[in-house]
Amino acid sequence: MLLRRISVVSVLLLSLGGAVALTNQNPLFPQAVAQNPGGPRHKENSKFKLMEQLNLTQEQQQKLQGIQSQYKDQISQRKQAMRQANRELRDLMAGTASADQIRAKHQQVQDLRQQLEKVTFESMLASREVLTPDQRKQFAQLMEQRRAKPRNQMRNQTGSQS
Numbered sequence: 001m002l003l004r005r006i007s008v009v010s011v012l013l014l015s016l017g018g019a020v021a022l023t024n025q026n027p028l029f030p031q032a033v034a035q036n037p038g039g040p041r042h043k044e045n046s047k048f049k050l051m052e053q054l055n056l057t058q059e060q061q062q063k064l065q066g067i068q069s070q071y072k073d074q075i076s077q078r079k080q081a082m083r084q085a086n087r088e089l090r091d092l093m094a095g096t097a098s099a100d101q102i103r104a105k106h107q108q109v110q111d112l113r114q115q116l117e118k119v120t121f122e123s124m125l126a127s128r129e130v131l132t133p134d135q136r137k138q139f140a141q142l143m144e145q146r147r148a149k150p151r152n153q154m155r156n157q158t159g160s161q162s
Contacts, residue, residue: 053142054135063130071123078116085109 056064089105097105128136 050139050142054131054138056135060130064127067123067126067130070126071119074119075116075123078112078119082109082112082116085112 085105085108089102089109092102092105131139
């Protein structure tokens with residue numbers, strides 16, 4: 001049961017947060033993918049806590065799992081293609097490629113990024129439809145709190161060094 005809840009939270013975070021992490025422009029879910037300084041165990045605990053806080057029904061959990069399954073391969077393939085194109089672009093920049101070759105590769109990276117953003121955004125929209133309006137608001141608030149944590153920690157660190 002715990003594993004199932006963690007899995008559903010993963011679906012929710014990946015689906016709702018994927019596009020936001022890429023574009024950082026969604027006003028409803030700002031910075032939906034939080035930093036994970038504590039590693040995988042911290043991430044699982046964090047997802048489980050989020051699941052409890054949103055109080056998702058069994059039906060919502062099942063729907064989110066279906067959405068995650070539907071988009072997982074597309075997102076993974078596009079991420080992999082984008083990473084490869086970025087590596088190629090870095091190699092071209094470091095090598096003797098012409099400016100036109102570098103521009104073409106850069107355009108390819110931009111196109112791949114746009115494709116990835118579109119798929120993750122569609123996944124996020126589908127996941128959003130599963131949540132109630134109150135859950136959407138609560139999710140946005142929780143993500144904003146998570147986003148603020150690293151900023152506050154950085155301020156505290158720089159303030160204590162002065």
